Amino acid sequence: MKPRPSGGAxxxxxxxxxxxxxxxxxxxxxxxxxxxxxxxxxxDNVGRGDGEGGYLAADLTDLGQCCEVLHGADAVINLAAVSAALLYPGxxxxxxxxxxxxxxxxAAVLVGVPRVVWASSVQVFHSYPTVRRAQYRYFPVDEEHxxxxxxxxxxxxVLGEQIAEYFARQHRLTAVSLRLPEVVPPEMWxxxxxxxxxxxxxxxxxYVHLEDCARACFLAATVSLPPATHHVVLITAEDTSADIPTRELIQRYYPEAxxxxxxxxxxxxxSGKRAEVLLGFRAAHRCHA
Ligand SMILES: NC(=O)c1ccc[n+]([C@@H]2O[C@H](COP(=O)([O-])OP(=O)(O)OC[C@H]3O[C@@H](n4cnc5c(N)ncnc54)[C@H](O)[C@@H]3O)[C@@H](O)[C@H]2O)c1
Structure with a gap:
């Protein structure tokens, strides 16, 4: 944490x-x-920095650049990625x-940043596009599915979550892997x-509304968590984005679950249970009245 003058203190x-x-x-x-x-x-690796220390351009596939940008931070929220399939070769x-x-x-370990939050995805259990039909054993789907x-x-x-787990065990990092669903920005609401x-x-x-997603990321970086632990946490709105009731949806598409x-x-x-218990997060936006 950086000391900042505030009313003499x-x-x-x-x-x-x-x-x-x-x-x-x-x-x-x-x-x-x-x-x-x-x-x-x-x-981000877009363009160049603002010259004022608010935005820095860096390629995070380079460990040296990662170390430099993380230096002096209390937490990192890592959202840099190729963010979908079929944008580049696999x-x-x-x-x-x-x-x-x-x-x-x-880099967090090397320069002493104690908390890493990063964006995993619900695609670990339901990829898009898929080859085989997704198999659901039970609903609501939780982090153990x-x-x-x-x-x-x-x-x-999947590998990112294993990397986070490895760093928690081997290097005493505190890490949160947020499994995000479709993140809906206000213009698509x-x-x-x-x-x-x-x-x-x-x-x-x-789905989850973009504003709720931002709050979840911030909570994951700031709530008190035991040191040297890794947490996989599903983030979700409390309703679906579908126009048919959930029971009907299950009956139609996943009757075996x-x-x-x-x-x-x-x-x-x-299931949003772990997000609520661990992070104190419940989505504020729902698309059904
Ligand atoms: N948007 C969603 O619905 C959704 C859902 C689930 C998970 N996620 C995950 O959340 C994260 C953010 O998603 P988004 O929708 O904002 O994606 P986005 O594509 O809008 O943003 C990703 C950013 O990462 C940057 N980046 C890529 N490679 C980089 C590198 N080598 N160094 C530095 N920066 C680099 C890109 O320039 C881009 O600005 C991703 O990990 C994505 O997989 C997103």
């Missing part, structure tokens, strides 16, 4: 590095964190994402709820 200001800060989620997280009074260093997506996740964790990565993007998230695609390979209609909770009306198919 000094108060400590937390410093958070937000990577992928030119991206959809990174911009919202950097804005939200700054509004909470935190000192933010925004980092190998490029996998190598880039694994390199960034590893480098951010290693088996994974089934079906492309290199999803595989990079009016499209929800929407018809569920009549295609067995389409993703589950899970065990239903472990009431799931009335349009209740989410994902």
């Amino acid at each position: 000094f108060e400590c200001v937390m410093k958070i590095v937000v990577t992928g800060a030119k991206g959809t989620i990174g911009q919202a997280v950097a804005r939200y964190a700054a509004a909470q009074g935190v000192q933010v260093l925004a980092v 190998a490029q997506t996998l190598m880039t994402n694994v390199a960034i996740t590893y480098n951010v964790c290693m 088996p994974n089934d990565p079906q492309n290199e993007y999803a595989l990079s998230k 009016a499209d929800l709820p929407r018809p569920i695609e009549p295609w067995e390979h389409s993703p589950l209609p899970h 065990e239903v472990r909770a009431a799931l009335p009306d349009f209740a989410s198919l994902l």
